[in-house]
Amino acid sequence: MSNGYRLDDLDRDILFHLQRDGRLTNVELARRVGLTPPPCLRRVRRLEEAGIITGYRARVNHEAAGRGLEVLVSIEVSVSDLKTLEGLESTIAAYEEVVEFRRTFGTPDYHLRVLVADYAAYETFQTQKIIGIPGVARVISQPTMKKIKVID
Numbered sequence: 672m673s674n675g676y677r678l679d680d681l682d683r684d685i686l687f688h689l690q691r692d693g694r695l696t697n698v699e700l701a702r703r704v705g706l707t708p709p710p711c712l713r714r715v716r717r718l719e720e721a722g723i724i725t726g727y728r729a730r731v732n733h734e735a736a737g738r739g740l741e742v743l744v745s746i747e748v749s750v751s752d753l754k755t756l757e758g759l760e761s762t763i764a765a766y767e768e769v770v771e772f773r774r775t776f777g778t779p780d781y782h783l784r785v786l787v788a789d790y791a792a793y794e795t796f797q798t799q800k801i802i803g804i805p806g807v808a809r810v811i812s813q814p815t816m817k818k819i820k821v822i823d
Contacts (some may be wrong), residue, residue: 676721681706685714686723690822727820730823738786742793745779746801749808759806767794772773774812779811790814 678686684704688695695703701711718724733739746761763783764772773786787793793812801810 673792676717676723680687682714682723685711685718689715689724689727733786737788740787740789741818742785742787743801743813743815744783744797745803745811746781746783746807747779747809747811747812748781748806750806755806759804762804763801766796766800768800771815777811 681704685700688700688703697708697712697715700715701708705771706714715724725732733741739806746763748756750756760772763781768785768787769783770786771782772782773782775782785793785797786794793814797812799812801807
């Protein structure tokens with residue numbers, strides 16, 4: 672799906688800098704991309720209006736915030752009726768420990784990224800919140816050893 676907006680090299684450069692520091696002033700952003708501030712601001716506004724820039728946010732150090740263990744979780748389901756799947760999705764999506772939740776083609780059916788304090792907290796999360804949800808057939812947990820590259 673495309674919105675018809677074609678990015679040029681200057682747009683890509685603006686996105687590059689804003690992805691690394693969304694708090695850049697327009698003056699500093701313009702300096703970095705080689706524009707004067709008014710045309711730089713017009714380009715940023717066009718990128719926002721086109722839905723390419725969807726917002727600005729703070730990046731959180733999850734370890735410092737008490738959620739230093741990241742677990743990638745795969746879930747396989749044993750049902751195919753829509754009502755059970757919708758219930759499973761709304762239940763899991765509501766958990767604050769789940770920071771990313773995707774339904775995929777093939778097996779496994781779902782992938783989650785879960786942030787918790789430690790292994791004990793994850794065990795509690797899995798046994799009390801995931802296992803037992805109607806439709807869950809199998810849960811595969813993979814704690815993250817090391818993040819090599821993350822773009823968020």
